[in-house]
Amino acid sequence: MLVDNHGRKINYLRLSVTDNCNLRCQYCMPEEGVAFAHKNELLTWEEMWRLAKSFVDMGVNKIRITGGEPFVRKGLMPFLERLAELPGLEEISITTNATLIGKHIPLLKKLNITSINVSLDSLDKARFNHITRRDYFDTIMENIHRMIDEGFNVKINCVVMDRKNIDDIIPFIHFAHDHNIAVRFLEEMPFNGESDGFQELKWDHVAIMEHIKSEFSELERLPAPMSSTSVNYRLKGAKGSFGIIASYSRTFCGTCNRVRVSAKGEMQTCLYSAETIDLKSLLGNYKNANGLKFGIQTAMQTRPKDGFEAEQQSLTKKSMTLIGG
Template identity: 35%
Template sequence: MLDCYNRAIDYLRISITDRCNLRCIYCMPEGVVVRKAASEILSFEEILRVVKICTTIGVSKIKVSGGEPLIRKGCCKLLESLIRLPKIQEVSLTTNGLLVKQYIKELKEAGLKRMNISIDTLDAQKFRYIAGCGELPDVLRGIDAAIENGFFVKLNVVMMKGVNDNEITEFAQFARKKKLIVRFIELMPVVDSRLLNRDFYLSCEVVKKRLKSLGSLKPIHAKSFGNGPAQYFEIENHSCVVGFISSISCKFCSSCNRIRLTSTGMLMPCLASSDGFNLKDPLRQNKEEDVLALLNKAILAKPPEHDFVLSFPRQYLMSQIGG
């Protein structure tokens, strides 16, 4: 389906839980979290019904995220069910990696092929500062397990000035060693935390300049790397591919192809949306025609571009919207 700006919407991001086993300072910092009752969260059956309705208007790609999706019991079974839907061409998972090794067999048996793993530092002490809990070695073991089992792995790194910006080239070298892709992501103002001001913001242009110490950056136009907004480059003479998601410094909204479903059944036209469309009520009233109508409304309500500014946090946590 086309939105009002002639963008084809074929990608649904689904947050299956607002819970997480980390407390990252830019996503779900301690003291900010308000847990939802189980009755407020969409069941897997309800999620599948939404996806089936979405396929009738052209959605063919699914990203499952959270919170941390792997902490929800039955996540791998949901992935398998999504992968088996006849009109779904691609299903991928975004995870913090802590539980990947534990569930790697089930993920592979489900038919999953692609995985994004969030990791913002390669330093164990800094990991505890950024993530609030958890252990870096568990994430690294998860990355290795995914690679060893043939998954296409991309690392997501949220850049923060004065926090992890001294690890830019180290991440590129790590990606080269592991033969995977690393993507550098600009900090986005989604939750009111101590990081959401200009002092901690680092543009992808700064990251690119620092990476040039390893070699010149050659643009790559390859859809095989993903369906999102990232721009990809090869570091010449370094055998490494890096990506950049420049949400603030270089808006990519003109090519946006997605809508977002929260764990509580709110359909969000945009990551920056303050309000969404409640699908949960009509789902539970078995009014699928109303769900389809709301889906159409949400797509037509997509703005021409997001209105993020660094000092204006939104009412939703990143963990609720699904990143």
């Protein structure tokens, strides 16, 4: 079992397979994009599989595939087929913008990879185009409805941004009322590759909830595991649910059970830390997995207690597309 220096069991790996993305969301990266990794810098699919197997051997039973946008990288589906065969891995999930997932829905269902988080910050096409600087809204909505119809566990992640998509909060809750889907409202974080941080966050989890309560009175609080990052609710008679993730306020840090690995093999023990451990070199330097596992375990023994401690130790912030979400 992988345990950090604060006694927290780590059973959840967020594995980025690429830092590239076909959208340019305003909270994620500058309009001109960022310096994406060269193909030769990325972990190969074989290296990723060896890495995933090592984490599973150490007690990780859930892997979320992230990016960038995972489906822009060729070879993803064969990798997922192989990953799905790993003994001890109980769940594979994916975070995507859903622009390219359509043709893969049948195979994903066959592999039982049906837990899909879709990054979508507006239900209004014009606002979506403004936020993402691209025009994929119709494709995304078609794919969301297809996955709902196919019985996928679909969550929509909406980053709440002042003066950009506040008018979408209530429509998203209505959407969750009418469809078997979960909507999660995330506090905005200053990780766009340029920001030095917010002076203050107007739309924190408290403000978001007060806005919701001003429209809806009967809200049912839903149970959630200790490691959940969201506080979840359901409207009376709703098919789906909604929740709030205090990603900037960091109310959930004390129970964090996850670790992140970038597409370049950089392990990040905390989302809010710029410090990384180079696992790619460990993959190349050892003929078996023991050295890699030792490096992972050692890194977990210097893990920050929470995001605030991690941020104090970090001088820079990466674009979210480079972190892997």
